[in-house]
Amino acid sequence: MVANASVTGSPIFLEDGVADFERDVAKVLETIAKGARVISKELSFRVGLTENLNPFGEKQAELDVFANDLFSKVLLGTRVVGQIASEELQKPITSSLESSKSISVAMDPLDGSSNITTNNPLGSIFGIWRGPLPQKGREQIASAFVTYGPTLSITLTAGMGVDQYVEAREGENAGRFVLSYKTIKLPERPEVYGFGGSRNTWIPEVERFVTSLEERGLRLRYGGTFIGDYNQVLRRGGIFSYPALKGKPDGKLRILYETAPVSLITEAAEGYSSNGKESILDIEPKSLTQTSAFYTGNRGLVKELETEIAK
Ligand code: F6P
Numbered sequence: 001m002v003a004n005a006s007v008t009g010s011p012i013f014l015e016d017g018v019a020d021f022e023r024d025v026a027k028v029l030e031t032i033a034k035g036a037r038v039i040s041k042e043l044s045f046r047v048g049l050t051e052n053l054n055p056f057g058e059k060q061a062e063l064d065v066f067a068n069d070l071f072s073k074v075l076l077g078t079r080v081v082g083q084i085a086s087e088e089l090q091k092p093i094t095s096s097l098e099s100s101k102s103i104s105v106a107m108d109p110l111d112g113s114s115n116i117t118t119n120n121p122l123g124s125i126f127g128i129w130r131g132p133l134p135q136k137g138r139e140q141i142a143s144a145f146v147t148y149g150p151t152l153s154i155t156l157t158a159g160m161g162v163d164q165y166v167e168a169r170e171g172e173n174a175g176r177f178v179l180s181y182k183t184i185k186l187p188e189r190p191e192v193y194g195f196g197g198s199r200n201t202w203i204p205e206v207e208r209f210v211t212s213l214e215e216r217g218l219r220l221r222y223g224g225t226f227i228g229d230y231n232q233v234l235r236r237g238g239i240f241s242y243p244a245l246k247g248k249p250d251g252k253l254r255i256l257y258e259t260a261p262v263s264l265i266t267e268a269a270e271g272y273s274s275n276g277k278e279s280i281l282d283i284e285p286k287s288l289t290q291t292s293a294f295y296t297g298n299r300g301l302v303k304e305l306e307t308e309i310a311k
Helices: 023-042 062-077 204-215 226-236 255-268 299-310
Strands: 049-053 059-061 081-086 103-111 122-130 142-148 152-157 162-167 177-181 192-195 238-242 272-274 294-297
Touching: 023 062, 023 103, 023 122, 023 142, 023 152, 023 162, 049 062, 059 062, 062 081, 062 103, 062 122, 081 255, 103 255, 122 226, 122 255, 142 226, 142 255, 152 177, 152 255, 192 204, 192 226, 204 299, 226 238, 226 255, 226 294, 238 299, 255 272, 255 294, 272 299, 294 299
Parallel strands: 081 103, 192 238
Antiparallel strands: 049 059, 103 122, 122 142, 142 152, 152 162, 162 177, 238 294, 272 294
């Protein structure tokens, strides 16, 4: 059963840049924030696995199913969303709205579910488009990710700048999201890197590049929840990747559910995201489930890796 995500009073975002977005986009982002609050409260109670597999053959955690059902329900309830595609759904959900004009959301409702039992940060990722999916990442009108960590935060962009809001836990604004970091830009001096998979499966260009990052003094940060690891790169500068692997050139991460939404944020923070050849945002996905190699972070580093791969 899906918990009640309704929240009394508004606005949910304080010092609200979101109110300046188009009305339906603001409504979707507010709904995501309210849903995230419900999930954050459920985290400690729903730690089991189900017997179901998602479309990628991964065992669904109870929290995957809960987060998927909750976000699907509340997003449809906005009456501005015509299509919801989710990493946890075999087929997208559609509403009766005219699909060319209404909003479509692609989501990973619970990122990093293998970390539920280890009590590491978890996330949720949302790409927001107008019209039916799949579409290029560049066509997104907004994107957001939620981090369930020591604090509950939402990082979002409507393409122009990146803001991070953190939920207030006490005081008159308890339950609302306070603008904590405005117009985030990747720091010029990169400090950290995190590459998924295992070193002996990386393509040689990636292996050489990571060795050079280590020689330059960048420090490894990798916990296995994309959003948790990416957030460190966004705030400290550096590069996150789930790279091309030997025998698996398209890596693991899904363009619509994971890398395109985060890439919109990276580029709005003056960084760059690539599949090794071109911007993730310029890839025309042929399916909802398409994956690609993924490199994101400081523009200079990602471009350097592109050059290494092109040699
Ligand atoms: O997409 C699923 C995910 O759990 C990401 O959150 C994470 O970055 C990645 O997979 C971890 O994969 P691996 O265990 O292969 O490094």
